[in-house]
Amino acid sequence: MRIEDICTHFGDDHGRYLGAAVPPIFQNSLFVDYDGKDQVTNADGDRYTYSRIANPTVEGAEAMIAALEGGETARCFSSGMGAVSAAMMKWVEKDCHVICVRHAYGPARNFLDWLGTKFGVRTSFVTGTDIEEMSACVSPQTRLIYLESPSTYVFSIQDLKAVAELAGRHGIRTVIDNTWATPVFQNPLSFGIDMVVHSCSKYLGGHSDIVGGVIIGRSADLRAMTETERAYLGNSMDPNTAWLLQRGLRTLHLRMDRHQENATRVASFLEQHPAVERVVYPGLPSYPQRELAQEQMRGASGVFSFSLRGDPQQTRAFIDRLTWFQKGPSWGGFESLIGGISLDDAGRRYTSFGSSGLRVSVGLENADTLIEDLDRSLAEVPL
Ligand SMILES: Cc1ncc(COP(=O)(O)O)c(C=O)c1O
The missing domain is CATH 3.40.640.10 (Type I PLP-dependent aspartate aminotransferase-like (Major domain))
Known part of the structure; x- marks a missing residue:
């Protein structure tokens, strides 16, 4: 089947x-x-x-x-x-x-x-x-x-x-x-x-x-x-x-297609924005392990990380100005979420907000709405 x-x-x-x-x-x-x-x-x-x-x-x-x-x-x-x-x-x-x-x-x-x-x-x-x-x-x-x-x-x-x-x-x-x-x-x-x-x-x-x-x-x-x-x-x-x-x-296949479509658009927007330092999304051509990803996966879901050029305070101010991305610990639901990630040398996560890296879970909203939200918030926080 x-x-x-x-x-x-x-x-x-x-x-x-x-x-x-x-x-x-x-x-x-x-x-x-x-x-x-x-x-x-x-x-x-x-x-x-x-x-x-x-x-x-x-x-x-x-x-x-x-x-x-x-x-x-x-x-x-x-x-x-x-x-x-x-x-x-x-x-x-x-x-x-x-x-x-x-x-x-x-x-x-x-x-x-x-x-x-x-x-x-x-x-x-x-x-x-x-x-x-x-x-x-x-x-x-x-x-x-x-x-x-x-x-x-x-x-x-x-x-x-x-x-x-x-x-x-x-x-x-x-x-x-x-x-x-x-x-x-x-x-x-x-x-x-x-x-x-x-x-x-x-x-x-x-x-x-x-x-x-x-x-x-x-x-x-x-x-x-x-x-x-x-x-x-x-x-x-x-x-x-x-x-x-x-x-x-019953709707997993539909949701995953839309998560992928939205995440690809949001990740591509972030990647070309001058305030963004790096985007790591397995669905982008820039993904470091792109070849292996294409060999063993048929697509990419909606969760990825990125970092801004500013300091942790500016990153925090950026998050706080977002209206469509809620702050929360989990991911994979219908709603867009954003949170901070920070890894120590052993790879353990030790803070959730205000750190250098951000993890975003792109939901099922209209992709333009999400991009506009990110764009506005990035413009309001000079980086
Ligand atoms: C990758 C991953 N595996 C497993 C779990 C654990 O799942 P649960 O919260 O349902 O116990 C989580 C929860 O965040 C997760 O992110």
Whole structure:
């Protein structure tokens, strides 16, 4: 099935739901035994028992996301971090070694540090842009390589095929955070990556009204996780959230196209403005890893970074004058957002506003409106 057809019709089963055009929300914690000739079973072939283990509404969203990513199975979690931490827990062992890209989402990195303190897990943080550097870190204890491509602070990308080959040679598992590209623009499993995670709180939901996460991968791995990492840690997605997620997914392809169109126009405007020092957007011809980006992605979403020539006070004044870009920490929703990013030498983000770099999430407003807003604000703050 093509992406547009998966988003609009995957899993349609009108006969199961009295002909309802949209599946209902199974807002129930438990399922009781009943005598039925046509006993319905869950995605693992078992009777439904309890919604922490399996729920039909959650399974509807999972099946759609698995199809979009080209994976065997998906499992939804109560947040993106719920999915990230469960995927890491799946592969790490006491005293093992992990390789992680330096600019990965902060709490994902911090979770590895925490596993280090608690269980002796040692992590090497690498740039991710140099396969030799990654290869030099591999040891007999390495169990996991954790990627985020593009990384959502500095927007660098990793060569997915090369990393999968390196990992395969050493029996190491690979997990990637694909939240930025979404399955519309990138399918990491097709390059040999073992597991994909997403924060559904961003583009997959797309309406800034849910917090959720998902893992896509092999059925055997995810079935095992349903009984361990998800059942024990109790981080399943709730049915209401899953229903909103599936509703968001129905327009994912349309939204991503418009995010890309708007972001390309906004990034191009900024790039030619004299007050702008640098724009890093994987969708622009000037993007440093342009060739690799075109090899492994079909497009670019709406989040990127740029910096102004002025000092932090001027940058702050610029942000404060914007009216259509709201200030907020997340991204990937319908609305445009702007925030500061600043990285220390280790690649950790340590401030949110008034720093040197800016991260923008270009929403679904009219692109001219957004450009006019930026243009006016840049004119009002002499840089
Ligand atoms: C790249 C990335 N991955 C994962 C997460 C975690 O997602 P959640 O906030 O849904 O736990 C975020 C959240 O900002 C993120 O930006």
